[in-house]
Amino acid sequence: MVFNRYVEVGRVVYITYGPDAGKLAVIVDIVDHSRVLVDGPNTGVKRQSISFKRANLTDLKVDIPRTIGTPALKKAIEKQDLAGRWAKTAWAQKIARREARAELGDFDRFKLMVARKTRRSVVGKAAAKLRKAAAK
């Protein structure tokens, strides 16, 4: 597998710390080996220099020229459907799942437990049958 997650202009980062935690931003320029200039007009991230201690690189990229202005960046992000592409990633789905789980009430948790038990029972029975058939 080739490594493709480079620090480069147009690379989308996921901010993990600070007031913008949980938001996506796009690298607009590179400051040095540990800091980049990011901007996220669609997600409410102001143009700022950020350290990689506070941001994770994603597989996504937006095709933009270096030091693109904020309005132009906004248009480019919308045109290239960054939000849609992000929502499809396993990473975003995992976050959404985690949030959905946290929103569950007491009764919902109980229903979830019952559903998981039911699934376990169905899957377990089917697997046992297959195992038996394979052993013969």
Next chain:
Amino acid sequence: MAHAPTNPSIIPGVSRFSRSASYAKKALFKKTKAAAGKKAEAPATHKTVEVGGAKNGKTRQVPVARPSRFYLADDVAVPKKSRKTARPAKLRATITPGTVLIVLSGKYRGKRVVFLKQLDSGLLLVTGPHKVNGVPIRRVNQAYVIATSTKLDISGVKTEKFTDSYFKKEQESKKAATEEALFEAGQKKATPAARVTDQKEVDKAILAIVKKDRVLKSYLNSTFALSRGQFPHLMKF
């Protein structure tokens, strides 16, 4: 917000209107004066006593209660009067009739129960229902309860008869401690028949509602517990 004063001061100490002008503005003369209520007659402090002797004027006013002839040597401390009154606890906004609660302390800790109503004492009237999870109709303090977002429509359940006095224990007359009585004391008393029928009545009404949901009954039957990685202050109920 307080309204603007009718007679604002121009500079401190000098008001905008004169006394008569502000009186005219207030127009208090237009208002009818409330009739002063008749004061209740003060109890008599003196009584008239006839006295003998020609030169004594026949009658004399004698105080009813004689003041003490002595002063106390030391001042007696009078306890401060408290103006605080005990008021019943305010019901938490998340608890409404029909809310499923999680009991946190006592014999039934961890049980999920149905809230019926708040009693005058501020305690919460709850029931398991008894048939589902063994919790009878009883009172709990709302401090020892977690309110969940699950609510049943119990508007049809009659709870008028349940008051604080309903739960009062009957006072038993004291018996002389004989041998039989001592052994008897350790034995469990049977639940009064009236309580059992009341419980059955309420259970029947609530069970009809519970049965509408497929998993609600087993939910009420299950006990609450935290598992690994669950923090109650971060959880939603």
